[in-house]
Amino acid sequence: MGSEMSNSLVHPKYRADIDGLRAVAVLSVLVFHAFPGVLPGGFIGVDIFFVISGYLISTIIVSSLGKNKFGLLEFYGRRIKRIFPGLILVLCAVIGGGWVILFSTEFERLGKHVVGATGFLSNFLLQKESGYFDVSAETKPLLHLWSLAIEEQFYLIWPLFLMAVHRARLGYFPATVVLGVVSFLANLYFTFGNASKGFYWPFGRFWELLVGASAALLLLRQPVIEKNRRDLFSAVGALLLLIGLIFLNKRTLFPGFSALIPTMGALLMIVAGPGAWINSLVLSRRVLVWVGLISYPLYLWHWPLISMAKINFGPVGPWAMGLIMICSFFLAWSTYVIEQPIRFGKKRFPYATSLLIAMSFLAIAGLFIQSTGGLPDRRVNRIFDKYAGSIKRTERQKDCFDIEYAYKTEGKWFCEFGQGRPVLFAYGDSHALSLLPALESIASREGIKILFTGASGCPPLLGVQSLRGEETIRRHNCFQLNDRIARYVDENKIPGVLLIGRWSYYTGNSSGKEEWNPIAKGDVASFPATIETSRADLEYAVDKTMAQYTAKGVKVFVAEDNPQQPMDPILALRRSKGTVESINAWAVSRNEHAVRQNLPNALLNKAVRFYGATPISFDSVLCERDSCPFVEGDQFLYFDDDHLSVTGSSRIEPVLRASMASLWESIK
Numbered sequence: 155m156g157s158e159m160s161n162s163l164v165h166p167k168y169r170a171d172i173d174g175l176r177a178v179a180v181l182s183v184l185v186f187h188a189f190p191g192v193l194p195g196g197f198i199g200v201d202i203f204f205v206i207s208g209y210l211i212s213t214i215i216v217s218s219l220g221k222n223k224f225g226l227l228e229f230y231g232r233r234i235k236r237i238f239p240g241l242i243l244v245l246c247a248v249i250g251g252g253w254v255i256l257f258s259t260e261f262e263r264l265g266k267h268v269v270g271a272t273g274f275l276s277n278f279l280l281q282k283e284s285g286y287f288d289v290s291a292e293t294k295p296l297l298h299l300w301s302l303a304i305e306e307q308f309y310l311i312w313p314l315f316l317m318a319v320h321r322a323r324l325g326y327f328p329a330t331v332v333l334g335v336v337s338f339l340a341n342l343y344f345t346f347g348n349a350s351k352g353f354y355w356p357f358g359r360f361w362e363l364l365v366g367a368s369a370a371l372l373l374l375r376q377p378v379i380e381k382n383r384r385d386l387f388s389a390v391g392a393l394l395l396l397i398g399l400i401f402l403n404k405r406t407l408f409p410g411f412s413a414l415i416p417t418m419g420a421l422l423m424i425v426a427g428p429g430a431w432i433n434s435l436v437l438s439r440r441v442l443v444w445v446g447l448i449s450y451p452l453y454l455w456h457w458p459l460i461s462m463a464k465i466n467f468g469p470v471g472p473w474a475m476g477l478i479m480i481c482s483f484f485l486a487w488s489t490y491v492i493e494q495p496i497r498f499g500k501k502r503f504p505y506a507t508s509l510l511i512a513m514s515f516l517a518i519a520g521l522f523i524q525s526t527g528g529l530p531d532r533r534v535n536r537i538f539d540k541y542a543g544s545i546k547r548t549e550r551q552k553d554c555f556d557i558e559y560a561y562k563t564e565g566k567w568f569c570e571f572g573q574g575r576p577v578l579f580a581y582g583d584s585h586a587l588s589l590l591p592a593l594e595s596i597a598s599r600e601g602i603k604i605l606f607t608g609a610s611g612c613p614p615l616l617g618v619q620s621l622r623g624e625e626t627i628r629r630h631n632c633f634q635l636n637d638r639i640a641r642y643v644d645e646n647k648i649p650g651v652l653l654i655g656r657w658s659y660y661t662g663n664s665s666g667k668e669e670w671n672p673i674a675k676g677d678v679a680s681f682p683a684t685i686e687t688s689r690a691d692l693e694y695a696v697d698k699t700m701a702q703y704t705a706k707g708v709k710v711f712v713a714e715d716n717p718q719q720p721m722d723p724i725l726a727l728r729r730s731k732g733t734v735e736s737i738n739a740w741a742v743s744r745n746e747h748a749v750r751q752n753l754p755n756a757l758l759n760k761a762v763r764f765y766g767a768t769p770i771s772f773d774s775v776l777c778e779r780d781s782c783p784f785v786e787g788d789q790f791l792y793f794d795d796d797h798l799s800v801t802g803s804s805r806i807e808p809v810l811r812a813s814m815a816s817l818w819e820s821i822k
Contacts, residue, residue, distance in 0.1 A: 173442070206424070639651075672685075675691050716796075
């Protein structure tokens with residue numbers, strides 16, 4: 155056993171059913187990304203890949219160690235030849251596409267992601283970026299490389315661990331089980347403590363590859379399983395995968411315990427062996443085997459194509475998405491043909507070192523793109539430069555909004571603007587955050603103190619819970635946060651509250667995208683809410699909130715929602731000619747805005763009239779006669795399709811200040 159390049163690694167006998175299982179994995183991911191409503195749990199394809207990778211790599215390492223034929227240089231060299239060619243092609247294509255269509259801020263971000271991809275650190279990079287106001291996942295062409303990063307991080311550590319176990323004459327299986335249990339516990343700790351870390355960090359994901367490693371060790375010890383047992387294993391494994399694909403979804407707390415469903419399913423199908431009924435009759439079919447053979451380049455290509463299409467054209471229809479899938483298969487097959495001589499050709503060129511050098515040049519290119527601010531002198535960026543400065547949100551987000559455990563922490567759970575005794579407590583969901591610059595300005599101009607807090611998807615109402623999943627409720631309990639605010643207002647005799655919400659988000663008619671955030675009565679973690687029950691519970695909560703505040707003499711102000719645009723500002727820029735008129739041609743019409751807000755406004759105004767609260771509408775400054783424009787002058791009023799930018803917040807500040815003037819005038 156040495157580190158020289160010996161071409162002596164022991165490889166397992168080829169199993170067509172493993173390529174068939176790869177096909178199931180990659181097709182699940184493709185369908186989930188292209189047609190998410192068809193296969194809500196398609197994301198578990200990545201977990202199936204993890205198990206397969208752990209199985210194959212462990213079979214090679216342990217078999218080679220047993221015959222004293224394992225070499226680190228050969229192992230890593232083969233990994234480079236396997237992984238780098240396709241990845242280099244995709245990164246070059248994405249950089250080229252980005253040069254043509256991405257504006258400077260987008261291209262700068264792409265440069266950063268290219269650097270992360272070349273160093274197989276994408277998972278850490280994406281975890282740091284994750285959050286409600288992070289740019290949409292659909293605008294990150296290299297988002298999918300987080301899973302490849304975790305695999306490569308595993309490949310760096312796992313051979314060294316097995317070599318140490320081999321030299322110490324310890325048992326492979328118990329050592330693997332112990333490490334797997336530790337990793338699984340880390341998965342639970344991260345998933346329930348910080349969902350993004352649980353999803354992206356390798357320490358809580360390695361156990362999935364170790365499940366595959368355990369399958370390898372079991373089969374090396376007992377290669378053949380009796381027919382009845384292997385058929386049972388295969389059937390149960392297939393059933394588990396089917397359950398995961400159908401019943402898991404984006405709201406599932408994942409990985410956590412839920413990841414046991416796909417990993418155990420994949421484990422059983424691998425252990426069942428090629429002779430099992432489902433493995434031989436289904437997974438070993440030629441078409442699935444072919445898809446499995448090109449599964450790696452297919453995974454690499456499909457997401458950049460989808461992402462670039464959505465960046466450039468916005469929502470992609472089913473026919474266009476079908477065309478993207480066809481292109482993905484063609485590019486995957488072409489890449490597969492190109493990489494075969496590199497992996498298996500008799501000639502040693504290109505050497506692994508050549509691929510390393512090529513990858514290093516890509517890393518340098520990514521650093522250059524990032525350090526230059528996305529190469530702003532490109533032709534495509536000339537339109538963007540004029541407007542770039544106004545497409546931004548407040549910088550106080552991390553300080554004042556989505557504060558973890560704000561509903562119970564003894565530390566800071568709200569922000570204070572201005573001086574003196576608090577006059578107003580303003581709070582709500584992310585649309586409240588959009589008004590934060592205006593509130594800061596009002597506090598300064600009027601010489602008063604305003605308190606502010608809020609949480610994403612949390613209407614500023616008493617008696618209801620926002621059903622955004624157990625993990626979100628644990629960290630940002632909407633029911634308890636609003637209750638705490640009401641108690642604080644009462645205990646500190648604060649004379650006024652400002653309720654700010656994306657009200658149509660909770661009635662199910664917020665936009666053409668059919669967005670809906672379900673809510674339900676009580677401090678509940680889950681509830682089979684429907685749009686009808688959510689609307690009824692919103693009406694109940696509005697009435698309860700205004701009744702409780704007015705009974706205690708607190709003056710209630712209610713901000714009606716701002717217009718919601720049909721697309722993000724950057725997409726409107728892409729579709730325009732760069733003039734104000736051409737950008738605003740894509741803006742929402744005033745009539746469409748009125749129709750969209752009709753139901754929530756009617757619901758709010760009913761309670762407003764009954765309890766004598768003060769409604770605040772921004773339509774007079776955000777809408778013209780026929781439309782509600784994106785841009786005024788060279789300034790965007792929106793940060794994305796429904797949140798006001800800093801400029802938009804400043805635009806509505808005079809209306810907000812005038813509407814609440816009676817509050818501070820009464821106490822001066």
